[in-house]
Amino acid sequence: MTEYVRVCSLAEVPDEGALGVEIGSTPVAVVRTGGEVFAMSDICSHAEVNLSEGEVEDGTIECWLHGSCFDVRTGKPTNPPATRPVATYSVKIEGEDVLVALSTPEAGES
Incomplete structure (x- = not known):
């Protein structure tokens, strides 16, 4: 059984934004x-910085350091320099x- x-x-998560938790x-x-x-690893697969500090737009989150974007549904990078996906996790409200x-972890896990 999934734990x-x-x-x-829900109020802590900004609209079109992210919140870092542990x-x-x-x-x-x-x-x-x-x-x-959605929930995903908060660590960029390229530079190991917090993705939650980046911008969220149109279903992607952008790493603030080098500009890689990740699909929040799959964890897959949508542009370089990142080439590896980040883990995504199941969410319930x-x-x-x-x-x-x-x-x-969902399919995006590396």
Whole structure:
């Protein structure tokens, strides 16, 4: 059975933005775009900086350091210099709580 962990309230996640959280020692970016919430590794696969500090637009998050963008649904990079995907995680919304499951990474995991 998949174990979901409460990571934040829905109100804490900015519209068209991201919030960096940690589940244990795993950094996770909780991203809201197009009215949906997604979770992915908060570490860029290219430069190992926090993706949650980047800009979110049209279903992608941009790494603030070198400009690589990642699809928030798949974790796949959409432009260089990043070439490797980042992990994505299952998300559930229960009331006003955002829950994430680390135990079942989605296809984007490298």
